[in-house]
Amino acid sequence: MEFPTVCPACAGENRAEFTDSSVHDLTCAHCGARYCVFLRKQKFEVLFDLGTQALMDGYAREAVASFAAALERFFEFYVWAFTLERAANAEQEFGAALSGLEGTWRHVASQSERQLGMFALAYLLREGHEPDFLTARGLGTDFRNRVIHRGALPTRAEVEAYAALVFALIDRLLTELGPGAAHAELAQEQVFASHLAGLPDGVTAVFEEHPGMFRARRFGGLAPTPKLSPQPVPGQVPGQPRKPGKAVNDARAYQQALFRQALEERGALLRSFKGPPLNVPPGRE
Known part of the structure; x- marks a missing residue:
């Protein structure tokens, strides 16, 4: 999957492929200038946005794979955020904490069930109660x-409902993490700093943040969606908070409303941002 980027030397547009590291070493196709794009976006965000783009383009089945992968990678992000936050609170040196976390994660990197177990324990230790959403129904x-x-x-x-479920869960957990998420983001910044230090002379560093489904929620652009009953019930004033007995239906409606609200605000940006590849005749992108 590619994204557009502008050359800092000639302002010509180039396209780059997303990488796991979010570091992209590029050579401008127009002027030959070398530059490096550091993309400040977590992997779960990239995957969810790819799923959203696939859904908007009509590739429903492909979208499911991206949404599912986004949720798994978010659980990883949560574990990293919790572990590094806990280390910071204990005044442990960041490099040592990160090294220990990286070494530990290697033991479970190829085993999704063990990763889920690590997330469950991290959630319990941080929030003080079990992650009751870790059910087949809660995860789709x-x-x-x-x-x-x-x-x-x-x-x-069906895919929209699944996307809404995943989006609402990640959104909820990001909200609970609050400033704690910055600890995992600091790990990405350390990767950037290491690569930046090794760039040869004449290579320009460019730091970018792309539009995405979670960007607005995390940085204030998307207002919270209240949990209201989707349908009026007898004796209930319109707009009144939900009454007991409607929890399951309300949860589904809330998930879908939250996802649609984000899609309305960010979907157009994603479609515009994606754009057709360069030098491809219209209708063949």
């Missing part, structure tokens, strides 16, 4: 497995 596991492992062809409505 049955739907995910039917699509990814059994080749089911989902409808757009």
Whole structure:
């Protein structure tokens, strides 16, 4: 998947492929200038945005894979944020804490069930109660497995519901993390600093932040969505907070409302940002 980037020397547009490290060493196709783009965006954000773009483009099944991967990578992000936050509170040196975390994560890097277990424990230790959302229903596991492992062809409505579930869960956990998320982001900045220090003379460093579904929520652009009953119930004033007994239906409606609100605000930017590849005739991108 590519994204557009502007050459700092001639202002010509180039396209770069997303990388796992968020570091992109580029050579301008127009003037030959060398530059390096450091993309301040977490992997779960990139994956969720790719899923959103696939959904908007009509690739429902492909979108499910990206949304599912985004959730798994967010659980990893949460573990890193919690661990580094805890180390900071204990006044442990950041480099030592990061090294220990990286070494530990290598033991579970290829085992998603163990990663989920690490997340569950991290959540318990940080929030003081069990992660009661870690159920097949709460994670949309049955739907995910039917699509990814059994080749089911989902409808757009089913994928939108799954995307809304994943979005609402990540949004909730990001809100609970609050400033704690910055500790995991600092790990990315350290990767950037290491690469930046090794850049040869004549290479320009460019730091970018891209529009995305979680950017507005995290940095103040998207207002919170209140949890209201989707349908009036007898004796309830319109707009009144939900009444007991409607929790399941309200949760689904809230997830979908939250996702749609973000999609309305950020979807157009994502589509505009994606754009067609350079030098491709219209209708063939």
